[in-house]
């Protein structure tokens with residue numbers, strides 16, 4: 280009987296052992312294909328432990344801090360669904376039975392938890408507990424823990440089984456942990472690299488912006504130098520002429536007019552620069568009032584009539600449809616925008632003309648005003664259209680810009696003002712054909728406004744009389760009978776030089792650009808009466824002074840070329856000399872010593 284019983288027990292032990300071995304075998308096989316930590320620990324809990332038939336199991340892993348154990352996977356009541364852990368807790372190393380195993384590395388089998396004060400009740404109170412360490416190369420990395428309601432539940436066989444599972448899984452867990460740490464490190468490194476790239480990009484952008492600002496500032500300073508020195512030459516020169524005795528009334532009036540015009544130009548320029556800085560810090564003060572529409576537009580356009588006239592350009596104004604006699608806006612600012620747009624149209628047009636067309640769209644008690652300034656000028660490259668409104672930006676190359684004065688502020692300022700008046704400026708242009716700038720301005724109209732059809736805004740004409748060259752002001756005759764060729768595009772400076780040089784006895788031929796200058800030079804050389812000296816403005820349209828000087832010097836080294844430059848920076852002077860100029864005089868010219876200076880240059884040159 281007992282034999283039969285024993286052999287029965289042995290047989291059933293054998294079955295259990297075989298089942299355990301089979302489960303361990305399956306477990307080892309499945310584990311070998313798992314890589315991710317999560318898959319590995321859940322495989323321990325859900326497959327191995329669950330299939331062994333234990334009612335509860337938790338896999339604890341040691342956190343990176345080395346002092347906390349977290350519940351990483353579970354089987355039984357702690358795992359109601361999927362891979363979720365119910366009421367997930369952490370246990371400090373050293374606390375409770377699990378904490379004890381983690382600290383000592385010793386397996387713990389508790390047969391009656393009521394007798395063990397270390398027992399921590401988690402989801403339920405159970406009498407038996409088995410906790411084995413998961414260690415790798417002598418270092419504890421986690422604890423495999425199982426509990427059972429019955430006392431004395433876990434057998435020596437179970438201990439061996441748990442220990443085997445823990446030891447089989449430990450290398451895989453450690454590898455997965457190392458992989459996770461590596462991935463985290465890679466992620467941090469990638470994050471750091473992308474942060475560094477962002478910072479590098481920001482630095483690049485900041486450097487580009489700083490470089491662009493520096494280039495814009497240098498351009499601005501060079502332009503301002505030119506812009507200020509050119510009218511200053513005229514102001515100082517005409518003031519000088521006016522201080523002389525024996526002047527007749529006609530010349531007094533003409534020169535005073537020239538002086539006033541240049542002084543006003545300077546005043547406008549300085550006003551523009553100050554306005555721009557006010558706009559940039561958001562300090563444009565506006566004064567909204569009823570403004571007579573046609574009158575204001577006519578006034579603005581007429582300030583440019585003299586300039587258009589000098590360039591033999593048409594300057595036409597037209598009105599379309601019904602227009603209100605007044606709108607509510609800031610009169611000064613409104614006029615300033617129109618002056619800037621028309622001034623540009625005249626500046627950047629050599630042939631044809633400029634048309635200013637006014638039309639409005641009635642919107643209840645308000646009006647949307649549209650003022651289009653179109654010209655037949657040099658036009659603008661489409662890729663540059665976006666840059667037009669950036670401060671200090673002159674979008675044409677220096678060759679096209681030669682002789683065209685400007686600071687690159689007008690459009691930026693105009694658009695800012697238009698926006699402050701709730702409007703905007705848009706542009707369309709065709710290179711070589713012309714440009715069209717449109718000011719769109721919404722405005723209220725005063726209550727008693729009269730709407731009328733207007734065929735055109737009446738222009739009025741201002742023409743300054745030409746200065747006669749037969750007036751002798753300077754009787755020193757420093758340049759008696761010398762032939763001078765003067766290439767200069769500024770009308771004011773030409774007038775001034777004409778008076779001064781001819782008064783000094785010179786025979787002067789004036790050319791308004793380098794191309795006309797070299798043509799004239801060729802003719803004079805061919806006719807056997809080459810100039811004794813050439814005065815060369817460096818910034819001129821069509822062909823600048825540098826190119827014209829190079830041309831002259833290729834043919835005749837013996838004729839002195841004196842640069843007249845309004846750019847007084849060291850680089851500009853070097854450029855003049857490199858082009859072949861023999862001397863340079865910077866504007867404003869000292870009119871009272873000017874002819875003597877030319878005389879001494881000629882003497883030094885051996886003339």
Ligand code: ADP
Nearest residue numbers: 623624627673674675685686687688689690714
């Ligand atoms: P600037 O003082 O140089 O005239 P603006 O701000 O008024 O400065 O204009 C910026 C640039 O836009 C000019 O330098 C010029 O290149 C271009 N531009 C402005 N108006 C015109 C126009 N009507 N035709 C062609 N180019 C123009």
